[in-house]
């Protein structure tokens with residue numbers, strides 16, 4: 001016998017992975033250049049050169065036993081100090097190295113934080129559209145996953161809907177800005193109002209309500225958009241950060257959890273995050289990557305390629321009459337399906353070898369997601385297909 005919940009999770013693959021797999025199979029048949037795969041958020045720009053240089057230097061300079069050995073479960077102090085210094089330099093945030101837990105990327109860090117807060121009858125709130133994995137992360141703890149729709153078409157937070165969803169069981173609200181899949185960045189005034197709302201709600205229910213800030217895209221912002229450092233606006237914010245997207249290292253698995261010194265129950269919370277990670281089998285984040293981050297925490301991505309792709313795709317689709325969320329960050333466009341049904345629209349696109357992700361799993365079935373971390377020529381050559389789909393959808397009305 002196997003655990004039914006785990007079996008279902010393993011047997012039902014995600015729609016994104018299915019599309020990605022389909023794209024690989026189709027590429028073998030029709031040629032890679034003839035498949036327009038906008039399905040997976042795999043960074044398309046290389047890691048900064050200094051990352052690879054640092055690894056070469058470390059391999060050359062350091063004693064191999066020390067380099068590849070276990071580190072403390074919370075992480076090497078050098079890496080934690082470098083991250084704290086970088087955050088303090090950018091945000092004057094008062095981050096202490098001992099408030100950082102080095103993890104293996106945002107996904108396992110989120111699991112640890114959710115497990116740390118999963119008291120009996122706990123509820124976690126997410127804003128739709130949301131990263132689909134939040135749902136299994138929450139429900140597998142036995143907690144309730146409560147969804148609040150975003151304020152469409154702006155894709156900011158619908159604050160009154162959120163306030164109505166909070167009750168005595170609410171432990172945390174999961175916030176993801178820049179957002180996957182909408183590409184929206186929450187404005188400072190939205191976040192200030194969110195902080196006031198949660199302060200008010202915490203008083204009403206008589207216990208802290210945390211924000212879990214899922215921030216793998218913090219550095220991926222365009223134009224005038226700014227990403228606020230949430231713990232400065234609301235000290236009960238637990239940050240889950242990852243270098244997967246910002247340094248283009250998704251396969252290497254490195255990031256951190258930050259529990260601010262002034263968060264309610266700081267010591268117990270930090271210990272519970274460590275305990276939850278332990279219960280999930282965490283031993284330490286990869287040692288080589290911790291040492292690399294110790295020297296590279298200050299690096300930022302060169303966003304030119306994403307910025308150009310974003311402009312081309314967004315402008316191209318807008319000119320054809322597609323409605324999209326304002327894509328200020330990450331590398332996604334969230335587009336309204338012209339026929340109102342993104343699943344059907346995705347099927348129609350698939351016939352043209354155009355792979356787009358329906359919005360159902362993000363909690364917004366009217367929209368589909370495009371990852372524009374692809375080549376510029378993929379975007380340029382896909383535009384006539386999007387035009388054809390729009391024309392077909394208009395004819396079908």
Ligand code: PLP
Nearest residue numbers: 041105106107131176180242244
């Ligand atoms: N959160 C969001 C919103 C994401 O989009 C992703 C990955 O795509 C993750 C978390 C997980 O990222 P990581 O590779 O750091 O585990």
